[in-house]
Amino acid sequence: MRRAVNSNDIDQLRSLLRDTDALISEPHDESYKESVKRWSAAAEKAAGVAVVPTGASQISTILRYVAANKIDLAVRGGGHSTSGSSSTDGGLLIDLRAIRHVQVDATNISVKVGGGATWADVDLETAKYGFAALGGTISDTGVGGLTLGGGYGWLSGAHGLVIDNLLSATVVLPSGGIVRASENENQNLFWGLRGAGHNFGVVVEFEFKLHPQGNLWTGTLAFPPSPPVVHKLVEAINDLYRPRTPEGRTKYAGRAASVINILRPSDAGGKVALAAAIMFNGTEEEGRQAFKMFYDIGPVMESVRSVPYDIANQTLSAPPGFRVSMKGAAWALPLEIDLLQELIDSYTLFTKAIPDMESSMILLECYDPYVVATGATNSDMSFANRGWHMNASIQPSWTKQEFDTEGRKWARDTTALFDKWFEKTGRPSRAGDYGAVLAYGNYDHYDQKNSGDIFGQNYTRLQELKAKYDPDNMFNKLFAVQRKE
Structure with missing residues (x-):
């Protein structure tokens, strides 16, 4: 059992780090507030002490002390996780916000990124050279959290997962050792980092492949959620993203992507709407042709x-x-009209019953899954959820703590609607193809029985790695692997 920090621990840490520029803050310090703040207020916890290191050697010192004294530990990268896994209740928080460098190597078409960077940091710097890294669908998410859990993004149809584009990682281990993991160094650790990376240490630097990237044609189309619109939108989605070749590629071979969002936008007077965030990797003319069926529906906003x-x-x-x-x-293609209608009805009733939940959303991601499904296998990395399915995210959002329970219950109930769809197809509810449930770990932060549900047949190997690198389970916040005895 790991414990909270006390005043003696803070004194010891100050002594150990006295000749460094690491920032140590306590609850009464102004800098502490920035360290414990999260994108989701529901994920915030009061750490006993927060440390903002500037380099790997400082983190090594911190982890050695944490290991020797069995202190509860959390690591903050971008601070965007809604699970609370980057927070600790009374323990020691390592805040990586000072380690957010982005160094582009235009010759080797790669980029080195600090563990505390966001994808916005990466996007801005790589754009100067005409490149892009495969990042998430939201630029203010942290590089570390997204990468270590797998990582889907707008360009996944063309370039796969974020971990498919990871070349190396520099990790501070629970022992305090600092190692580099890649296909050529510490290969087993590199395998584990790509999907279950939250389990093995603090990644202070990532190295990614880059891709030449011009402008994208992108934005949002909004529609009323009437039955005729729902019918036409489902038809458009199924037409654009259905496989067109024997190998399973879509018509535009990974160049098109969209996210269908059920929400109550403020500029619509709080009425329920369907918003299609669309992206085409090409010209406006090509994009309008690709999304012609969407435009033919008659968006009320563009x-x-x-x-x-x-x-x-x-x-x-x-x-x-x-x-x-x-x-x-x-979910998987073809999208059913009844499923989308049930989701709209669920959202409408829930947000009407609790007006504080009107900022909630349901998002269905649509893309060409060919590269993700075929570019690697579910045994090549610890990530075990490759396949031809799509991801969805149910996001209750509210302001008053009194509605915490209701929000999470609605998310569970809504997920059950997706489960019901799989049962109709004859597949066991959420059963993947590699012993894992169909759950993208970066989205699914609760309700799984254990980490074995997420990692499937890779779990035994992960247990062996856990025993080697983190036998005392210092890193235990998100889908923690239990070591194999």
């Missing part, structure tokens, strides 16, 4: 334009400060 990738990756950004939870689900 904000689509040709912009650089760093701007495109802000399309789904949402303001911080709400109490947001997140529950993952999965």
Whole structure:
């Protein structure tokens, strides 16, 4: 059992780090507030002490002390997790916000990124060289959390998962050792980092492949959620993203992507709407042709334009400060009209019953899954949820703590609607193809029985790695692997 920090621990840490520029803050310090603040207010916890290190050697010192004294530990990267896994109740918080460098190597078409960087940091710097890294669908998320859990993004249809583009990682281990993991060094650790990376240490630097990237045609189309619109929108989604080749590629071979959002936008007077955030990796003319069936429905609002990738990756950004939870689900083509209608009905009733929940959303991601499904296998990395399915995210969002329970219950109930769809297809509820449930770990922050549900047949190997690198389970916050005795 790990414990909270006390005043003696703080004194010891100050002594150990006295000749460094690491910032140590306690609850009464102004800098402490920035360290414990999270994008979701529901994920905030009061750490006993927060440390902002500036390098790997300082983190090594901290981890050695934590290990020797069995202190509860959390690591903050971008601070965007809604699960609370980057927070600790009374323990020691390592805040990586001072380690957010982005160094582009234009010759080798790669980039080195600090563990505390956000994708916005990466997008801005790589754009200067005409490149993009495969990041998430929201640029203010942290590089570390997204990468270590797998990582889907707007460009996944063309380039796969974020971990498919990871070349190396520099890790501070629980022992205090500092190692580099790649296909050529510490290969087993590199395997484990790509999907279950929260379990093995603090990643202070990532190295990614880059891709030449011009402007994208992107923005949002909004529609009323009437039955005729629902019918036509489902038809458009199924047409655009259905496989067109024997190998399973879509018509535009990974160049198109969209997120269908059920929400109550403030500029619609709080009425329920369907918003399609769309992206085409090409010209406006090509994009309008690709999304012609969407336009033929007759959007009541359009904000689509040709912009650089760093701007495109802000399309789904949402303001911080709400109490947001997140529950993952999965679906597969063809999308059924009845499923989308049930989701709209569920959302409408819930947000009408609790007006404080009107900022909640349901998002269905649509893309070409060919590269993700075929570019690697579920045994090549610890990530065990590759397949031809799509991800969905149920996001209750509210302001008053008294509604915490209701928000999470609705997310569970809504996920069950997706489960019911899989049962209709004859598949066991959420059963993946590699012993794992169809749950993207970065979205599904609760309700799984254990980490074995997420990692499937990879779990035994992960247990062996846990016993080697983190036998005392210092890193235990998100889908913690239990070591194999």
